[in-house]
Amino acid sequence: MKCEEVIPLLREYVDRELGDADARRIEEHLDDCHECASIVRDENELKLVIRKHVRPDPAPANLANVIVRKLREEAQPARRWSIQRIITLGFIASAATIFVVFTTLMIISNQQHQNAMRLLDLMIDDHVKASNFDPDELVDCKAVGAEEVEEWIRSHRTDNFRVPELESGNVKMLGAKCCMVGGREVEVVFYEWDGKRTSLFIVSDEENVLQAADPANLVDADKAMMSRRGFNVVCWKRDETFFALVTGSEERSIVETIGRSYN
Amino acid sequence: MQGEAQHTLLLYEDLVQKHVDLVFHVAKGFCRDAHLAEELTQITFMKAWKSFSKFEQGTNFKAWILKILRNVFLDNQRASTGKRSIKFSHAHIEGFDPEAKPEPPRAIDLDSREIFYDLFGDEVARFLHQMPEEFRVAVLLADVEGLDYEEIADVLDIPRGTVGSRVHRGRAILSKSLRSYAEKLGYLKERKI
Numbered sequence: 529m530k531c532e533e534v535i536p537l538l539r540e541y542v543d544r545e546l547g548d549a550d551a552r553r554i555e556e557h558l559d560d561c562h563e564c565a566s567i568v569r570d571e572n573e574l575k576l577v578i579r580k581h582v583r584p585d586p587a588p589a590n591l592a593n594v595i596v597r598k599l600r601e602e603a604q605p606a607r608r609w610s611i612q613r614i615i616t617l618g619f620i621a622s623a624a625t626i627f628v629v630f631t632t633l634m635i636i637s638n639q640q641h642q643n644a645m646r647l648l649d650l651m652i653d654d655h656v657k658a659s660n661f662d663p664d665e666l667v668d669c670k671a672v673g674a675e676e677v678e679e680w681i682r683s684h685r686t687d688n689f690r691v692p693e694l695e696s697g698n699v700k701m702l703g704a705k706c707c708m709v710g711g712r713e714v715e716v717v718f719y720e721w722d723g724k725r726t727s728l729f730i731v732s733d734e735e736n737v738l739q740a741a742d743p744a745n746l747v748d749a750d751k752a753m754m755s756r757r758g759f760n761v762v763c764w765k766r767d768e769t770f771f772a773l774v775t776g777s778e779e780r781s782i783v784e785t786i787g788r789s790y791n
Numbered sequence: 792m793q794g795e796a797q798h799t800l801l802l803y804e805d806l807v808q809k810h811v812d813l814v815f816h817v818a819k820g821f822c823r824d825a826h827l828a829e830e831l832t833q834i835t836f837m838k839a840w841k842s843f844s845k846f847e848q849g850t851n852f853k854a855w856i857l858k859i860l861r862n863v864f865l866d867n868q869r870a871s872t873g874k875r876s877i878k879f880s881h882a883h884i885e886g887f888d889p890e891a892k893p894e895p896p897r898a899i900d901l902d903s904r905e906i907f908y909d910l911f912g913d914e915v916a917r918f919l920h921q922m923p924e925e926f927r928v929a930v931l932l933a934d935v936e937g938l939d940y941e942e943i944a945d946v947l948d949i950p951r952g953t954v955g956s957r958v959h960r961g962r963a964i965l966s967k968s969l970r971s972y973a974e975k976l977g978y979l980k981e982r983k984i
């Protein structure tokens with residue numbers, strides 16, 4: 529086997545996830561190849577370091593007992609019928625109805641959540657792609673200022689909104705582009721932020737589908753930030769417009785920059 | 792309580808005692824908060840008890856209970872979204888450039904090897920703690936809890952191939968953090984080319 533064939537398999541080899549036959553072929557190669565052998569040694573040592581230094585905190589001493597007590601309380605034998613018990617049952621029945629309705633709603637919102645996350649992932653893909661482009665080739669509208677970009681974007685869409693002014697010395701607007709993301713028309717504004725490319729996606733969201741995207745319920749000016757696939761993604765919603773900012777900048781810089789203008 | 796039911800409960804209580812540390816620790820890995828982890832652990836075991844009849848005896852309890860934990864964690868995350876607070880996650884990681892492409896595995900310089908691995912104590916846990924959730928949890932399950940790819944795939948509900956790349960990428964991020972930390976302390980010279 530050549531190194532090029534071996535290297536992609538080393539990951540699984542180190543974790544003992546390869547079949548015997550493959551593992552043997554790798555080992556034969558490792559006997560003769562210093563380079564690959566030292567990759568394996570490093571990975572194994574790193575695993576050892578992790579195991580040695582990341583010591584799980586034990587659960588609080590009484591936690592298991594608390595759980596066991598709760599289990600036993602729940603397992604109490606049923607008492608004899610009484611008025612009180614009938615009332616309780618009535619209660620339980622209505623609670624169950626509420627629960628079913630609630631669960632149904634949860635399932636719907638879960639579905640929305642997944643759709644929204646899928647869209648965010650597509651945005652991240654586009655952001656990654658865009659990061660490799662020269663800004664001049666990338667943008668449809670070169671930035672002279674936020675107003676021009678806003679005017680240009682308005683000419684494309686029906687909803688009324690303002691391009692956020694990201695106030696910070698470290699942010700420079702590069703321009704904007706109109707594109708399709710996940711079957712929707714989306715406007716993207718590109719920035720250079722802390723020297724890193726940042727993309728702001730602007731989407732019309734009359735149906736409120738994207739409301740579910742965030743972990744902190746996006747209403748009005750509320751923002752949510754999540755760490756996704758190595759980027760910080762900040763989402764917020766204003767009226768019928770959804771904004772998603774995909775950036776490699778650090779949270780502190782984000783808090784300083786958009787925290788100030790949007791709180 | 793009937794004898795049979797009593798027996799099942801005792802069996803389950805035994806499983807609680809045996810796995811409470813595991814569940815608590817992984818819960819903490821998910822949410823990074825000891826109090827919440829305690830709560831999630833309780834909810835997980837109570838919930839698992841309700842569907843314990845569906846658990847096939849003799850199969851992997853560890854993977855089964857951790858899968859329930861993950862769902863409990865996700866539910867909790869969704870439920871806490873009502874709070875009108877800005878949630879800022881921890882994306883600033885020492886030596887971690889989110890825009891960098893994952894690197895192929897490579898060896899560390901020989902001359903720095905010995906000190907490199909002897910240097911660290913709490914930093915390993917600290918850097919692991921700061922990693923994005925998907926990598927943090929994958930490394931935790933694989934290297935600290937010793938689950939195999941199949942089990943991790945089952946717990947996290949991702950394809951087996953993804954497990955490999957998350958675990959590996961997680962280790963790479965950790966290694967990079969440790970290296971840049973060591974460099975900052977002056978223990979490691981810049982890589983020679």
Ligand SMILES: [Zn+2]
Nearest residue numbers: 531561563564
């Ligand atoms: Zn080789």
Ligand SMILES: [Zn+2]
Nearest residue numbers: 779880881882
């Ligand atoms: Zn932080």
